[in-house]
Amino acid sequence: MASLECGICGNGIHYHDEADGTQILFIKLTEWNRLIKTGMFISRYLLDGTEDYCYAWKCKSCGSLIMLNPVTWQVTDKFKPSETAMKDTTDSEQYIVFDDITWDKITEERIKGEDLYIKHPDLQMTQAIVNKDGMVIYSGESSKDIINSYIAQ
Numbered sequence: 001m002a003s004l005e006c007g008i009c010g011n012g013i014h015y016h017d018e019a020d021g022t023q024i025l026f027i028k029l030t031e032w033n034r035l036i037k038t039g040m041f042i043s044r045y046l047l048d049g050t051e052d053y054c055y056a057w058k059c060k061s062c063g064s065l066i067m068l069n070p071v072t073w074q075v076t077d078k079f080k081p082s083e084t085a086m087k088d089t090t091d092s093e094q095y096i097v098f099d100d101i102t103w104d105k106i107t108e109e110r111i112k113g114e115d116l117y118i119k120h121p122d123l124q125m126t127q128a129i130v131n132k133d134g135m136v137i138y139s140g141e142s143s144k145d146i147i148n149s150y151i152a153q
Contacts, residue, residue, distance in 0.1 A: 004057065004066065007078040008153060011061035019100040021058065024065065026128060028052035029094040036113040043107040046070070065135070065150060079135050079150035086134035086149065097126040097137060 003014045015022050027035075027045070031052035035045055046053060054076065056065040067077040098106075102123075111119050126147065128137045135150040 002073075004075070006059040006062060006064055007066055007075065008064040008080050009059060009062040011059055013057045013059050013066065015057060019104040021099050021101055022060070023100040024056045024058060025098045025100070025103050026054050026056065026067075026095040026130070027098075029096055029127065032096040036116055038113045040113055042111050042113055042116060045113075063148075064153075078153040080153050082134065082149045082151040084149065085136045085146055086129075086131070086151070088133060089129055089131060092129045092131040095128045095130060097128045 003012055005011070006013055013022065025046075035042075040048060051070065054070055055068045056079075057068065058065055063081045065079045066075055067079070068074065069076050106116065106120060106123070109119070117123065124139065126137060126139055128135055132152060134152050136146055137148045137150075139145045139147050
């Protein structure tokens with residue numbers, strides 16, 4: 001088990017390597033679009049792909065996201081839930097987002113990137129736009145349906 005203190009509310013965030021919605025994976029959209037066209041098994045993306053990804057742990061108390069470097073596991077950013085979506089998307093990065101439950105589901109099988117949508121045609125993609133000021137998470141690929149918005153802390 002790993003734990004850290006939420007940098008927003010001080011609550012303990014604990015992750016047991018069991019999918020429960022605590023850990024969220026962010027893969028850069030450009031990298032994701034490259035990987036799903038390859039014969040690489042999705043379960044190998046984080047091991048054999050580039051390091052164009054990061055993790056966040058979600059605080060069950062306040063809903064904040066604590067961003068973590070995937071190599072050092074050091075906190076890189078903190079985002080607090082916000083009622084308003086960020087308006088300035090200058091210098092933003094786009095990501096495909098998976099909670100640990102969905103990621104486990106698609107990596108349990110030996111699915112190649114090029115076969116993902118064939119084996120999981122109902123897979124709902126979630127995207128994020130992230131910059132130094134905040135983050136917006138959208139459902140689908142249209143970037144119109146906001147699920148959550150956050151402000152950087």
